[in-house]
Amino acid sequence: DSGVTQTPKHLITATGQRVTLRCSPRSGDLSVYWYQQSLDQGLQFLIQYYNGEERAKGNILERFSAQQFPDLHSELNLSSLELGDSALYFCASSVDGTTWREQYFGPGTRLTVT
Amino acid sequence: AQKVTQAQTEISVVEKEDVTLDCVYETRDTTYYLFWYKQPPSGELVFLIRRNSFDEQNEISGRYSWNFQKSTSSFNFTITASQVVDSAVYFCALSEFSGNQFYFGTGTSLTVIP
Numbered sequence: 001d002s003g004v005t006q007t008p009k010h011l012i013t014a015t016g017q018r019v020t021l022r023c024s025p026r027s028g029d030l031s032v033y034w035y036q037q038s039l040d041q042g043l044q045f046l047i048q049y050y051n052g053e054e055r056a057k058g059n060i061l062e063r064f065s066a067q068q069f070p071d072l073h074s075e076l077n078l079s080s081l082e083l084g085d086s087a088l089y090f091c092a093s094s095v096d097g098t099t100w101r102e103q104y105f106g107p108g109t110r111l112t113v114t
Numbered sequence: 115a116q117k118v119t120q121a122q123t124e125i126s127v128v129e130k131e132d133v134t135l136d137c138v139y140e141t142r143d144t145t146y147y148l149f150w151y152k153q154p155p156s157g158e159l160v161f162l163i164r165r166n167s168f169d170e171q172n173e174i175s176g177r178y179s180w181n182f183q184k185s186t187s188s189f190n191f192t193i194t195a196s197q198v199v200d201s202a203v204y205f206c207a208l209s210e211f212s213g214n215q216f217y218f219g220t221g222t223s224l225t226v227i228p
Contacts, residue, residue: 044218045216045217056215099215100147100209102164108157
């Protein structure tokens with residue numbers, strides 16, 4: 001168990017809808033990262049937050065947004081969902097804002113868009 | 115261009131055989147970090163190792179060993195006397211000091227046959 005929690009575990013929704021994925025980092029970790037894993041795109045870095053501020057952006061679509069709250073938990077919002085957004089979404093945390101620290105991953109949220 | 119290349123998509127070995135997973139990376143930074151992660155069938159990514167670009171010493175941890183060669187931009191991972199529990203997808207990753215991104219390879223799926 002990495003200490004990173006993600007909810008929900010599974011999510012099924014329809015195209016055009018909006019969903020929110022939640023992540024709580026390990027105790028003491030200040031950074032949260034979001035990743036999307038799909039069969040065709042592999043593991044893609046989406047965005048990183050450090051202590052409430054956006055630190056780095058990867059291949060995140062404009063329909064997606066994230067935030068990190070004062071208690072350091074983070075939410076990833078996905079809107080106007082398309083079939084291609086079906087994927088496993090991982091959250092990871094690390095101790096500080098640098099991307100060269102090891103990251104600890106949560107169990108993931110499997111999103112299915114129908 | 116791919117920053118991290120794992121040319122082996124799938125490997126199957128018989129239990130107790132040794133297996134090497136290849137990882138080739140590309141960067142212009144002199145300071146960078148390399149990682150290996152394991153993703154077992156349960157889905158959660160597990161951190162295995164981190165090396166920085168200044169430390170070319172090979173590392174051994176039990177049945178796992180890593181060979182880092184800057185001259186060939188490779189960071190290969192060897193499992194000695196493989197076991198069924200080693201069956202997983204293994205990802206190599208790169209983080210550059212100058213940037214704030216984390217690049218994963220496409221992963222190598224290892225199946226250890228009893």
